[in-house]
Amino acid sequence: MEKLLRFARNATGIALVVLTLILLLNTYSILKLSKEVNSITEKNREAEKPVSVNVALLGCSGTECVKLDQELTALKTNSKLKIEEEKSYTKETAKDLITKYSIKRLPAIVVTSSNLDKFSLDGYVKSNDALVFETIQVPYEDAVTGKVVGLVTSTVISEASCKECPKLSLIVNNLEQAGVVISEKRNLNADEAKDLLVTYNITKLPSLILSSEFSNYELASNWQLLDHIAVDKNYVLDLQSPPYYDLKTKKIPGLVTVTTINDAICTNCYNATQVHLPIILRFGVYVKNEKSLDASSAEAVQLIQKYKITSLPTVLMSKEAVDYTGLVNAWKDVGSIESDNVMIFRKNEILGLAYKDLATGKIVEPAPQVAA
Numbered sequence: 001m002e003k004l005l006r007f008a009r010n011a012t013g014i015a016l017v018v019l020t021l022i023l024l025l026n027t028y029s030i031l032k033l034s035k036e037v038n039s040i041t042e043k044n045r046e047a048e049k050p051v052s053v054n055v056a057l058l059g060c061s062g063t064e065c066v067k068l069d070q071e072l073t074a075l076k077t078n079s080k081l082k083i084e085e086e087k088s089y090t091k092e093t094a095k096d097l098i099t100k101y102s103i104k105r106l107p108a109i110v111v112t113s114s115n116l117d118k119f120s121l122d123g124y125v126k127s128n129d130a131l132v133f134e135t136i137q138v139p140y141e142d143a144v145t146g147k148v149v150g151l152v153t154s155t156v157i158s159e160a161s162c163k164e165c166p167k168l169s170l171i172v173n174n175l176e177q178a179g180v181v182i183s184e185k186r187n188l189n190a191d192e193a194k195d196l197l198v199t200y201n202i203t204k205l206p207s208l209i210l211s212s213e214f215s216n217y218e219l220a221s222n223w224q225l226l227d228h229i230a231v232d233k234n235y236v237l238d239l240q241s242p243p244y245y246d247l248k249t250k251k252i253p254g255l256v257t258v259t260t261i262n263d264a265i266c267t268n269c270y271n272a273t274q275v276h277l278p279i280i281l282r283f284g285v286y287v288k289n290e291k292s293l294d295a296s297s298a299e300a301v302q303l304i305q306k307y308k309i310t311s312l313p314t315v316l317m318s319k320e321a322v323d324y325t326g327l328v329n330a331w332k333d334v335g336s337i338e339s340d341n342v343m344i345f346r347k348n349e350i351l352g353l354a355y356k357d358l359a360t361g362k363i364v365e366p367a368p369q370v371a372a
Helices: 002-048 069-075 095-100 169-177 194-199 212-216 218-225 270-284 298-306 321-324 325-331
Strands: 051-058 079-091 108-112 125-127 130-134 140-141 151-157 181-188 207-210 235-238 255-262 286-294 314-319 333-338 344-345 355-357 360-362
Touching: 051 069, 051 095, 069 079, 069 108, 095 360, 130 270, 151 169, 151 194, 151 212, 169 181, 212 218, 212 235, 212 344, 255 270, 255 298, 255 321, 270 286, 286 298, 321 325, 325 344
Parallel strands: 051 079, 151 181, 255 286
Antiparallel strands: 051 108, 108 130, 125 130, 151 207, 207 235, 255 314, 314 344, 333 344, 355 360
């Protein structure tokens, strides 16, 4: 019995020792874990703290240069940054910064910090101990040469007597609205622009010349869809489609008279003016005069007989319409070009609309649509 009691006392002692060790180990683990959590929390707190930075704005000496207001606002509202100092520099006072950070375009922004490795900024490039933002827009100042890039001169050469000619000054205005900076606008007549007419082989007016600085704008990449780029890199628009003033003939081609003929008796027939005129205008045709005749009128009867018109409604365009190349090419499939260059619509059957066959005197109705 005594041995049993001694064993129980010994077992109890061992259990107490083991329990004590477990408690000590748990306490150590808890303390260690607590330290690790505190360390992580502290690191997170440090990471959440805004990084102190200094901002330098390097200005452009030209007043036409693009502004970096949006970029500055983005810096000031960036919750991860704390701007300790903000300074503005002219090109003259920023020479050291321009050299140190190899800046090629002005305006520019230089951001410095002792913790530069803790953050990044979209659009900024690391240079030495700073992040640098150089404008990618025009106009900007070349930091090396001091030249302001992207200032375009526009020259419109026009003929005052051509009232129907397009106003190319509207194109200049549209370019400005699209962001092109026109620093100088010139408006000349043929006499004032004699040298330019020879240099660029201009034979039609109005014409537009944009200086080579236009090449710095994205819009310039599509210019050859309009016209050409001259040897001197200037951009030239010499109208190919009328109306324009022809410097050789002293005439204005492309002033078209459109005559529609309807038959009042055919109440189901389509209206020639409503159907044909919008299509004609889409080809860029300048409609100088427009006439609408009924088939019973003397003038309409004369036209029907002269041109052997076989169906109504129809449309006739005066000889000036052949000046529109695109229209002529399309017209071959739908009508005729007569010996006097009058263009007549003849294929009513292709429209899918009701019309009158003059040979039979019957109304041709469109075929009924079959439901799919």
